[in-house]
Amino acid sequence: MSNPAQNEIEFDYSKYGFRDEENYTFKSSKGLNADIVRTISEMKGEPEWMLQRRLKALEIFHKKPLPVSGVWANPRLAELDFQDIHYYVRPGERAENSWDDVPENIKNTFEKLGIPEAERKFLAGVGAQYESEVVYHSLREEWEKLGVIFLDTDTGLKEYPELFKEYFGTIIPSADNKFAALNTAVWSGGSFVYVPKGVKVDIPLQAYFRINAENMGQFERTLIIVDEGAEVHYIEGCTAPVYSTNSLHSAVVEIIIKKGGKCRYTTIQNWANNIFNLVTKRAVAYEDASMEWVDGNIGSKLTMKYPAVYMMGRGAKGEVLSVAYAGEGQHQDAGAKMVHGAPDTTSRITNKSVSKNGGRTTYRGLAKVQRGAHNAKINVVCDALILDDRSASDTIPYIEIEEDSATVAHEATVGKIGEEQLFYLMSRGLDEAEALSMIVLGFMEPFTRELPMEYAVELNRLIQMEMEGSVG
Amino acid sequence: MPANLQSTFDVAQFEALLASRNEPEWLTSRRREAWQAFETAEQPDWRRTNLKGFNLADYSVAEAEVSVEFAGAEGVTILPLAEAIQSHAELVQRVLGSAVQTSRDPYSALNNALVNGGIFIHVAKDVAVEELVRIRYHVANAGTIVAPRTLIVTERHSSINVIEEISSADFAASAVVLTGVEIEVGDGGQVNFSSVQTLNNNVYVLGSQQIRINRDAQAEWLNVVVGSAVQHVTLEANLSGNGSSVNWNGLLYGNGTQNLLVAPKLNHIGLNTEGQINFKTVVDDEAYAVFDGMVKIPATGQGTNSDLRENALHLSKTSRSDSIPGLEIDANEVKAGHGSTSGQIDEEQLFYLQSRGLPFAEAKRTIVLGFVGEIIDMIPDEAVRERVETIVAEKV
Numbered sequence: 119m120s121n122p123a124q125n126e127i128e129f130d131y132s133k134y135g136f137r138d139e140e141n142y143t144f145k146s147s148k149g150l151n152a153d154i155v156r157t158i159s160e161m162k163g164e165p166e167w168m169l170q171r172r173l174k175a176l177e178i179f180h181k182k183p184l185p186v187s188g189v190w191a192n193p194r195l196a197e198l199d200f201q202d203i204h205y206y207v208r209p210g211e212r213a214e215n216s217w218d219d220v221p222e223n224i225k226n227t228f229e230k231l232g233i234p235e236a237e238r239k240f241l242a243g244v245g246a247q248y249e250s251e252v253v254y255h256s257l258r259e260e261w262e263k264l265g266v267i268f269l270d271t272d273t274g275l276k277e278y279p280e281l282f283k284e285y286f287g288t289i290i291p292s293a294d295n296k297f298a299a300l301n302t303a304v305w306s307g308g309s310f311v312y313v314p315k316g317v318k319v320d321i322p323l324q325a326y327f328r329i330n331a332e333n334m335g336q337f338e339r340t341l342i343i344v345d346e347g348a349e350v351h352y353i354e355g356c357t358a359p360v361y362s363t364n365s366l367h368s369a370v371v372e373i374i375i376k377k378g379g380k381c382r383y384t385t386i387q388n389w390a391n392n393i394f395n396l397v398t399k400r401a402v403a404y405e406d407a408s409m410e411w412v413d414g415n416i417g418s419k420l421t422m423k424y425p426a427v428y429m430m431g432r433g434a435k436g437e438v439l440s441v442a443y444a445g446e447g448q449h450q451d452a453g454a455k456m457v458h459g460a461p462d463t464t465s466r467i468t469n470k471s472v473s474k475n476g477g478r479t480t481y482r483g484l485a486k487v488q489r490g491a492h493n494a495k496i497n498v499v500c501d502a503l504i505l506d507d508r509s510a511s512d513t514i515p516y517i518e519i520e521e522d523s524a525t526v527a528h529e530a531t532v533g534k535i536g537e538e539q540l541f542y543l544m545s546r547g548l549d550e551a552e553a554l555s556m557i558v559l560g561f562m563e564p565f566t567r568e569l570p571m572e573y574a575v576e577l578n579r580l581i582q583m584e585m586e587g588s589v590g
Numbered sequence: 591m592p593a594n595l596q597s598t599f600d601v602a603q604f605e606a607l608l609a610s611r612n613e614p615e616w617l618t619s620r621r622r623e624a625w626q627a628f629e630t631a632e633q634p635d636w637r638r639t640n641l642k643g644f645n646l647a648d649y650s651v652a653e654a655e656v657s658v659e660f661a662g663a664e665g666v667t668i669l670p671l672a673e674a675i676q677s678h679a680e681l682v683q684r685v686l687g688s689a690v691q692t693s694r695d696p697y698s699a700l701n702n703a704l705v706n707g708g709i710f711i712h713v714a715k716d717v718a719v720e721e722l723v724r725i726r727y728h729v730a731n732a733g734t735i736v737a738p739r740t741l742i743v744t745e746r747h748s749s750i751n752v753i754e755e756i757s758s759a760d761f762a763a764s765a766v767v768l769t770g771v772e773i774e775v776g777d778g779g780q781v782n783f784s785s786v787q788t789l790n791n792n793v794y795v796l797g798s799q800q801i802r803i804n805r806d807a808q809a810e811w812l813n814v815v816v817g818s819a820v821q822h823v824t825l826e827a828n829l830s831g832n833g834s835s836v837n838w839n840g841l842l843y844g845n846g847t848q849n850l851l852v853a854p855k856l857n858h859i860g861l862n863t864e865g866q867i868n869f870k871t872v873v874d875d876e877a878y879a880v881f882d883g884m885v886k887i888p889a890t891g892q893g894t895n896s897d898l899r900e901n902a903l904h905l906s907k908t909s910r911s912d913s914i915p916g917l918e919i920d921a922n923e924v925k926a927g928h929g930s931t932s933g934q935i936d937e938e939q940l941f942y943l944q945s946r947g948l949p950f951a952e953a954k955r956t957i958v959l960g961f962v963g964e965i966i967d968m969i970p971d972e973a974v975r976e977r978v979e980t981i982v983a984e985k986v
């Protein structure tokens with residue numbers, strides 16, 4: 119099978135001799151309390167302010183009710199048992215999970231996707247990925263010459279304490295929502311990125327290259343600062359299913375883009391279907407800055423994720439381009455939030471979702487124009503396909519306009535695959551599954567064409583497999 | 591009971607009211623249940639309705655003045671609700687409370703506890719009535735709380751046209767209207783129902799309307815809202831029968847400090863149902879209008895065809911409109927879509943009219959009236975339409 123991503127990394131890394139065993143291990147006991155938070159902070163050797171921030175966030179987490187009903191809420195969250203989760207696992211510990219325990223369907227998917235042997239174990243959470251470090255280190259030298267910082271977040275805090283403190287938690291405060299509070303209390307891993315004034319980073323920064331075992335953490339915290347006139351493209355995730363024995367993934371991503379800066383953040387995640395994936399992602403774009411979220415959601419039991427752009431300077435731009443695929447037992451509750459806080463700002467949301475085999479997709483979005491944000495323009499297009507009579511789809515857009523000069527358009531369609539399209543393709547000799555998957559791929563094409571080639575190829579392959587029912 | 595609902599009207603007075611009405615036992619016990627629910631209910635989380643300054647203690651229970659204009663036709667029964675409770679007990683019992691649900695919120699509970707005055711319409715099977723039935727509820731005095739209710743039940747293959755206007759005298763203090771419209775359209779029949787709210791700008795309106803549409807039946811539904819200080823009204827069209835359909839239009843026009851909310855819910859319960867929603871919103875000055883819509887297609891609703899359109903026009907920098915055109919779909923053999931737009935007056939249209947010699951104010955007026963005219967023209971009664979046109983003309 120041809121797979122460009124694979125070609126890049128398919129060589130024998132073992133000769134580099136990186137196989138040092140991580141034998142320092144710590145696994146917090148199950149449940150969540152102040153002692154566990156103190157232990158996490160202490161083991162990381164954090165400054166006092168971070169410990170205090172964590173403890174305060176823990177209080178907020180306990181105070182906030184679980185959002186099971188109302189706006190931005192989902193009743194399935196009631197299934198979460200916060201006391202049955204390990205809140206901190208040191209890297210070495212992860213390797214204790216056995217490959218034998220990884221479910222058959224996940225292994226099969228690796229097989230079919232053509233994921234190399236060494237990576238399979240890493241992706242299944244049973245081994246660290248050493249080979250990527252090579253790539254990371256060579257790229258890191260390039261970036262350092264430009265003054266670009268690309269570190270894991272823990273190291274970022276150690277090496278750049280002042281820059282870190284200035285921005286951490288300013289875009290998504292602990293009190294923003296229950297899961298942001300949880301993340302702030304127990305965060306670990308994630309990326310810390312700073313791009314200095316005027317620097318345009320050509321090669322996308324891929325979390326995948328920087329990855330160590332810790333990055334697979336449940337409570338990643340990513341902070342990206344794009345200085346004036348700088349540009350960066352950050353990519354997280356990959357199409358292979360990420361298996362974890364832990365059932366909760368709750369990340370926070372904060373992005374600041376200063377005047378004239380540009381940032382694109384691409385995510386493709388394919389969580390195993392035992393996982394609650396509850397993520398808060400928000401960017402603030404200042405004057406003439408632009409933010410693009412490219413967000414693909416496949417897998418998980420329940421995903422709740424609404425990437426946001428707050429356009430706070432004149433001429434800022436925001437875009438969210440997302441796809442969601444919900445299969446058996448899955449609910450993709452995803453969308454976007456666009457908040458126009460300054461004049462002449464424009465935003466666009468394009469959402470495509472597909473549900474099959476009893477899956478449910480929900481588009482939940484906010485389009486808000488604040489008073490004084492003259493001439494704001496918002497365009498929202500949501501399309502959903504429901505592929506069988508057991509599946510479902512919701513569209514819940516909130517449109518709040520406090521300005522007369524705003525131009526807002528929202529359009530949504532929900533339907534099934536056209537019989538005529540299907541008939542045409544089948545008359546050309548395709549069987550039904552092939553025809554269906556071809557139509558679905560075409561439906562998602564506005565999204566896939568924005569992906570780097572290797573991701574697009576992998577995503578298409580994955581969707582084909584889902585459509586053929588051959589996953590698992 | 592929420593603090594702003596602490597009423598001087600206590601349970602002893604409520605019991606005295608019940609005793610004076612001499613109603614059948616089922617209704618008395620329903621009223622008691624509703625009163626109890628009202629007393630124990632919590633303030634609902636209405637983020638888009640401003641009830642600051644609303645205090646139930648400021649009002650005393652009264653009845654709205656009711657007038658009905660209809661020449662009469664064979665097979666059509668129109669009665670004051672108080673009489674229908676006795677003469678058509680079974681029908682009233684079935685339909686009363688279908689829209690205004692005691693468990694929904696304290697205002698609905700209070701509505702069911704107090705419901706007073708109202709009109710009951712029954713159309714026998716195979717009776718088609720062309721003539722328009724005109725109902726008007728009028729609030730004469732400030733400081734009153736009224737709870738009129740309209741019930742319409744049509745038997746199979748019958749049809750009727752009804753317009754209901756809620757109006758008030760032009761008083762300066764406020765009043766409260768707890769509204770309720772509960773309609774059942776029999777198999778293969780048709781009900782055209784227009785609801786027009788022209789209250790003065792100091793009145794609070796809280797209520798619910800529901801139309802249940804049975805097999806192969808149709809409804810034409812119009813909701814025009816131009817009055818009141820604050821309105822919070824839930825609207826529900828239940829396409830319960832296979833092959834049923836609804837064509838649903840509406841207008842919200844707010845200016846000054848009006849806070850107007852409609853929450854249209856369209857439920858495609860039966861097979862092969864069709865629904866069309868088309869609402870227009872205009873906001874001026876400090877007004878705040880909310881369209882909180884939802885189209886639901888449960889798994890039973892295969893073959894649904896549903897479309898929702900909502901367009902908002904902003905005429906001032908300080909006005910606000912929220913639009914929530916939701917879709918919840920659990921069936922796959924469906925076609926559903928919605929479109930929502932928000933914007934200001936088209937500069938090009940304005941320029942064109944001005945270039946034809948119209949002064950700015952006149953040009954703007956022409957465009958706004960054109961925008962709302964599509965809906966206002968649907969009002970079937972000339973007198974009501976003229977009242978609405980006068981109010982709108984004053985607003986522009």
